[in-house]
């Protein structure tokens with residue numbers, strides 16, 4: 246995808262556009278690459294260290310591309326009561342990444358979200374917008390295995 | 400405005416902060432994030448005080464005074480709050496003082512002592528962070544960082560480089576170049592202003608002490624040392640002397656006792672630089688060369704222009720910086736005279752500067768051998784003197800060796816911002832008119848202001864000049880050059896605010912009052928010298944007669960001049 250049109254919409258040499266332009270680049274690209282952050286630095290005339298500082302300060306910005314499968318762990322109250330923290334740690338251990346990160350092979354991204362409105366099947370996660378509920382450690386392992394296989398077959 | 404501070408009535412100026420008032424009244428309030436001359440951020444809160452009528456304690460560095468204000472700067476509540484802040488900082492800090500460069504000169508250590516912190520009340524997870532040791536000048540140890548933000552503000556707001564910033568938030572936050580790169584791979588100019596403003600041991604110079612000791616202890620090596628002008632007005636501070644104490648003679652004694660074989664003065668080459676640079680300037684003026692000419696003796700400034708304004712490189716004087724010239728001469732002229740194989744000579748420069756460490760290893764500085772083999776900061780020299788068991792304060796004065804030891808007043812003022820300009824004018828005037836300036840003291844370029852400008856008429860030629868220090872101040876001039884509408888003939892640039900006297904290798908912490916005193920000392924040395932123009936240096940004249948020919952000769956170009964590189968910003 247091309248970000249050129251995005252830059253054309255904003256005035257050059259204006260540091261105040263930093264956050265909006267980063268948001269828009271992330272919407273188009275899915276994440277903020279080093280290359281784009283360098284470009285934004287040049288465009289706004291801010292040091293790249295400042296662009297990086299701002300990008301890492303806000304949780305909304307992602308500095309790695311999203312994986313093929315995006316796993317979202319619901320951390321709403323209902324899920325919390327039903328042990329969503331265990332779900333999260335299990336996933337973190339299985340995938341070897343922390344929430345907010347993507348596996349090296351770009352297959353899985355792990356994120357936490359506030360209530361996704363499926364409290365009846367808590368604890369729940371979504372994988373690419375498909376819900377999986379009533380989770381246990383065993384179930385999670387099975388689920389991951391099936392998705393890993395899926396990727397291989399493709 | 401009438402104000403009561405600690406039960407004492409006093410007068411305050413409208414708009415000033417509680418902190419500046421307290422300072423004037425001789426009341427000590429600790430600070431960490433506050434930097435003189437920059438707007439306060441009020442982030443560390445170590446400077447809190449109690450103000451009657453305010454529910455919470457207020458940060459004195461950011462809080463303006465008002466009529467009738469009643470302030471308590473050291474109440475039990477205030478002391479308790481400060482102590483808690485210190486304890487929290489220490490809880491997240493390696494307890495490494497014994498092995499730390501800042502042991503004995505650390506703001507966190509002194510605060511802990513002043514507030515009676517005697518045990519660890521808080522304990523918890525401590526962040527673990529990698530050191531950045533890759534750069535030739537600066538060592539970063541983020542584990543010791545207390546996140547005061549001083550380095551970031553200096554680098555962005557004063558030096559305009561913006562090499563580092565604070566990233567992430569809360570407990571996870573730390574200081575780093577973008578993308579966790581090393582300082583070595585980004586446009587950091589190695590000025591070391593972050594180092595002299597860091598309260599703790601999180602930033603320091605890359606030490607050359609060990610390789611210098613090794614060279615001294617190697618019987619095959621002939622170790623030659625040289626001392627920059629700004630070192631002699633600052634080193635004394637490391638031994639408890641007043642800022643601005645001149646210790647030139649003691650330094651020579653100390654260097655001999657440490658075991659250096661020959662002790663030269665970089666001031667000699669400062670005079671030589673002026674002969675070369677004034678000739679180059681007059682050449683450019685007469686032959687329609689590129690103007691304005693920009694001075695080239697500050698390696699941090701050189702790296703800045705290479706990264707950020709490569710189009711202006713042709714404006715830079717081609718002169719090497721003085722200690723590099725001296726290194727080249729030690730390994731040629733001096734080696735020939737003494738019949739020593741240059742390969743056996745080890746040249747050490749004592750500099751007020753961290754960027755000179757980086758400069759010394761630039762491949763274009765030295766043909767067969769690196770001109771300079773090691774660079775020690777003023778602070779490192781102080782440590783070596785202590786290691787050698789020398790009682791510095793009791794040393795007698797000694798004198799530099801010949802033939803690279805003689806110097807004039809024009810050389811010593813290189814140490815202060817505006818000095819190179821003044822020295823060059825003295826010699827340009829003499830070259831053009833055949834007589835000395837009516838008034839040798841050229842005051843318009845003296846002082847610590849970031850930009851000083853003047854016009855001077857020499858023999859009908861009107862020269863427009865400027866002396867700039869602190870990198871933020873130079874952009875305006877470089878933009879003019881880039882746009883082709885600069886009306887200047889000659890511009891001096893020093894990377895550090897105030898010049899070398901406030902260099903990144905000088906005794907810590909940086910402080911405008913100390914810098915002022917060092918500057919006074921520099922001009923005092925100049926004033927008291929019998930010869931104050933570089934063209935009067937007889938050893939320099941002899942060097943031209945015996946070895947170089949004349950200024951800007953072919954041989955001079957080979958040994959004393961250099962070229963520059965375009966560098967990407969990335």
Ligand code: SF4
Nearest residue numbers: 495496499505599600
């Ligand atoms: S920075 Fe200060 S408190 Fe920390 S280890 Fe070094 S001397 Fe001790």
Ligand code: SF4
Nearest residue numbers: 554587588590591593
């Ligand atoms: S050495 Fe200078 S340019 Fe580099 S980080 Fe420190 S202040 Fe910034």
Ligand code: SF4
Nearest residue numbers: 544545547548550597
């Ligand atoms: S490195 Fe030093 S100056 Fe920079 S934030 Fe940390 S403690 Fe402060």
Ligand code: FES
Nearest residue numbers: 441443444446460
């Ligand atoms: S020194 Fe005042 S808040 Fe840090």
